[in-house]
Amino acid sequence: MFRYYAKLGLLSIRANPALSALMVAAIAIGIGACMTIVTVRHVMADNPIEHKNERLFHVQLDNWNPNDPYDEPNEPPEQVTYLDATALLEAGRAQRQVISFKSSRVIQPDGDEARPFQEVLRATSADFFAMFDVPFRYGSGWDAAADRGEERVAVLSSAMNDRLYGGEDSTGRLLMMNNEPFRILGVLDDWHPVPTFYDLNNNPFQGPEQIYAPFSTAVAGEWGSTGNNSCWKPPEEGGYEGYLASECVWIQMWVELPDESGKAAYAQFLDDYVTEQKQLGRFPRELNNRLSTPGEWMIDREVVDETVGVLLALSVLFLLVCLLNTIGLLLAKVIRRSNDISLRRALGANRAELFRQYIVEAGMIGVAGGLAGIGMTWLGLRGIENVFAGYDFIEHLVTMDWQMVGLAVVLAIVSALGAALYPTWRACRVSPATTLRIQ
C-alpha cells in the first residue's frame, strides 16, 4: 500500500510543479537557515574531551582582593598564581596535574633561506599529553625529570613538523628558538580540539598551539605570558622574580581525579592548602575554591557567544514562517482536490486510508525539502565563512558532521509532517457527498 501511496503522491507532486517546488523550497530554506546556526552552535559548544569529562577538573582558587571579587557576584579568578600552580604541582595529590600558559618565541628554522618567525607556544608540565589524550605520531612528550631539570626539549604539532622538517621524523633534532637549541622529543598526530577547552582565554576557536615546551624551562628563561594576566595589586618586588612571587594570576591548572570521592578528597586538599596559606597572610577572601569539569568550565566561561543564541531564536522563527507557508500551500492543494477526495470517499476509502495517503505525500515533500535543506545548510555555512572572512579560525566552525546531516533530515521530515497534519485532517473531513453534489 505504501508504494501505491508513494506513486499517487508523486503524481500529485508532478501535477502541480510550481506549488510543489515552492513547498520544497520553503522547507529547504527554513531548514537551511535553522541548521546553519544549529551547526555553528554545535561546533562551538562541542566538548572535545567528552570521554574524560567526569575525570578532568579545572582548578580555581580565590586569592583575590578582599574588597572586590574577581567577578560578580563572587567568582574566583579563572587562572592561578605561579606560587599556587607550582605548589599544587609539587604536592602531586591528583592522579595527574597540569599547569600551563601561552607564550611565544621566535623560531629560527634550519637553512639560510628560511626566515625566522614568531610563534605562539604552550609552556606546560609533563602530564599535559597523557591527561588530554594528545596523540603522538613520532616520539613522545617529556617526563617529570625534564620538568625538574628545566630541560630544553620541545614537542611539535604535525603541521609545525611539516612546515619545519617536511613531515619527516624530527625527533632528536635541535630547534632554535630565540637563539637557544631545543631538542625535539615528539611530533603530535592530528589533534584539533575546538574549542581549546584547556585554555578558554582569548580566542578558544583558534585551535591548539603548534609547539610545546616545559613550563619550568619557560619560567627559567623568564618567558612572558601572551595570554591573560590579571593582578589585583602590584607585585611587591620588581623584576620577573617579583612577578613570580606576586598575586597575579596567569596560569591554567587542571587535575585528573579517578572518581567523585577523589574529587571530594582533592577539594578538601585545596581547602586545607588555602587555609594553610591564610596563615601566611595570603588569600584574604573566604574559602572559594572550584573544581569544574571541561563541560562545566565551558558553560561557565560562556564559550558560545550570546549572538549565536539570538540567531538561533530568529532562525527557529524563520523555520516557523517557512512552515506556515507550507501549511498554507498544502491547504490550498487539498481544497483544490476536494473533488478527488470526495470521489475516493464515495468509492469506499475510509479516513484512515486517506490520512495515510496524504501523510505519505507530505513525507515525500519533507524528504525532498530535507535533502535540499542539507544543500542549503552547506550554502549557509559557506555564507557564514564568507562574511567572517578575516577570522582565520572560522573554518573550524563551519564544518558539518553526520550528526548534523541526520538532524537536518529528521527536522525536515518532522517539519513537513507537522505542516501536513492540519491540511490532511481537513482532507479527511471532506464528506463523500458535498462536492459530488456540485458536479
Add this chain to the structure above:
Amino acid sequence: MDTGPIWRAMLRNKAGFVLIALQIAVTLTIMVNAFGIIQERAGKIDRDSGLDEANTFALASVLYADYEREQRMALIDEDLDLIRRLPGVVNAVASNSFPLRQGGWSMGLQLEPGNLGPESVSTAIYFVDEHGAETFDVEVVDGRNFTAGEITWSDPEDNTWPAYGLITGALADELWPDDPGPYVGRTVFINVTDPVNVVGVIDKLQAPWESWSGVEKSMLVPQRRPSEFVRYIVRTEAGMRDELMPEVESLLADSNEDRIIRDVTTMDETRKLAYVGDAALIKILSFVVLLLTVITALGIVGLASFNVSRRTRQIGIRRALGASRPAIVRYFMVENSIVSAIGLAIGAALAIGLNIVMVEAFSLEPLAWYVIPAGMIALWLVGQAAVAGPARRASRIPPALATRQT
C-alpha cells in the same frame, strides 16, 4: 468599497487567511527585531576610534637576540628616529597597543589610595612619549601634553607608576560623576598607592577592546618600555600611508638582523578585523530579512492565486453584473489589507514580546519607537505588491465565464 462582504467571504474560508496572517505576524516579529540588532551593530561600527585612521598604520618589532636593557632602549630610539625623519611621516610612537587592536593593558583607578574596591574605575593604558598625542591624533582639550622631561623608561626593578597622566573626557566623567571639571591638576591613585596627576584631558581615544562597555575610557602614560616586543604606530600625511608602510617595514627590517618585523597593518585593516563579527551579523540578518520577505510574498501570491482560480466563476458573475475591472482588483487588494492588518497587529504584539525577552536574555537595546510602525508599513506594501499580480489576473476574467458551466 464596502468591506463587509469581503470580510464575510473571508470568514467562510478562514484557514488560509489565518495562516497568511500568522506568517505576516512572525515575519514582522523577526524583521523588526533583526532590524533592531542591525541598527545597534551599525551604530557600534560607526564609532570613531579617535585616530586619524585613514593615515595611520602599525607594526611590531620582535627582538630575539639577548639584548641588555640599554641596547633595547637604544634600538627603540634609533627606530623612532628613522621613522620620524622620513618625509611624509607626521609622527610616530612606540606604545603597548592602539585602539581596535583587541589586546591591551587595563588598570583600576581610584580617588583614594588602597586596594581596589567596587568603586574603582577601569581604564585602558597606553604607554607613550610626548609624540603620542599627535600620533594618536588626540586633541588636548584642557591642560597640556606631556613634556619630554616627564617621559621615563620603565625599570624592571621599580614598579612605581609614572606620576602624570592624560585622560579622556569619558574617563574623567566616570571618575568624578558629581564633580565636573576642570579636571586638570586632580590626582587619582593607581597600583594601590601611586598618585597620578592629571596634566590634561583629551577629546577622544578608544580603548583597544571594541566590545568593552568602557571603550571610551583610556589614559596616556608618559613611559617607554624597553621590551623585546615593541609596537610602533605611525601617522602619515594624507595619502602617504600606502607608500610609507612598506618603506618603514624594510627600513626597520634592514637596520637590525636580530629581530623580525611583523603585524604590519593599517588602521583600516585593524578596524575591519575588530568589527568582522558585527559586520557579519549585519549581513546575515539583512539576508534573513530579505529572504523572509520573499518567502512571505510568495505565500501571499500562492494564496491569492489559489483564491482567484477558486473564485473564477464568481468573478465572472460579478463582471457580468457590471463590476468594473478596477473593482475586481480592489476586492483582492482590500482583502489582502484586511489579512495584513490582522497579521501586523498580532506581529506588533509578538515583536514587542520577543524584544522584551531578548533584551532580558541577551543584553540587547530595546527597539526604537519607529521600527515597528515602519516594519508594518513595509510589510503592508509588500503584501499589496504581492497580491497585485493575481488581482490583475482576476480582473481579466471575462464576464462570459459566468455563463459557462465548470
